[in-house]
Amino acid sequence: MTEQTPSTNTSVDNADIVRSFLEALQAQDFETFAALLSDDVIYQNVGLPTIRGGLRVTKLMRGMEGKARFEVKFHRNVVEGSTVLNERTDAIVLGPLRLQFWVCGVFEVADGRISLWRDYFDFYDMFKATLRGVIGIVIPAVRRTM
Known part of the structure; x- marks a missing residue:
């Protein structure tokens, strides 16, 4: 058995932090999230306004509580030092409306906490997700699942 170097352990830890963070958002566990x-x-x-500060970000996400659900499926996490890059599918569920779309996220982790959360997504893909979600209300077989 080979021993991992500290940088490898840190990279794994950073990937776990990002995964735990998004899973906490999915579970609406805002204490862990914050x-x-x-x-x-x-x-x-x-493409949208930047939000600064842990309290503001948590307040924004907590605003979904009881109104919307967030779901995440990870496709790949790549780590280099303090940077975690992931490709994932996110879903925002508002009652019967399900918007499911591809996201690429860039996270910077410092001292075990996320200092940068930058998501890239395609507005055209969001438009298609909205159309599919609206059609899925009427025709449930069209709804996507994770």
Whole structure:
């Protein structure tokens, strides 16, 4: 058995932090979610306004509680030092409306907490997800699942 170097262990830890963070959002476990954010986190959905600060990001996500659900499926996590890059499918579920779309996320982790959360997605893909979601309300067989 070979021993892992500290940098490998740190990389694995950083990937686990990001996975735990998004899974906490999915579970609406906002205590864990907030604990994994740095106080001065930068949250960007590229093409939309940037949100700064752990309290603001948590408040935004907590606003979904009881109104919407977030789901995540990871396809790949790539780690280099403090940076975690993932490809995933996200879903936002608002009652019978399910919007499922591809996302690429970039996370920076420092001292066990996320200091940057930047998501890239395609607005055309979101438009298609919205159409499919609306049609899926009427024809449930069209709904996508994770």
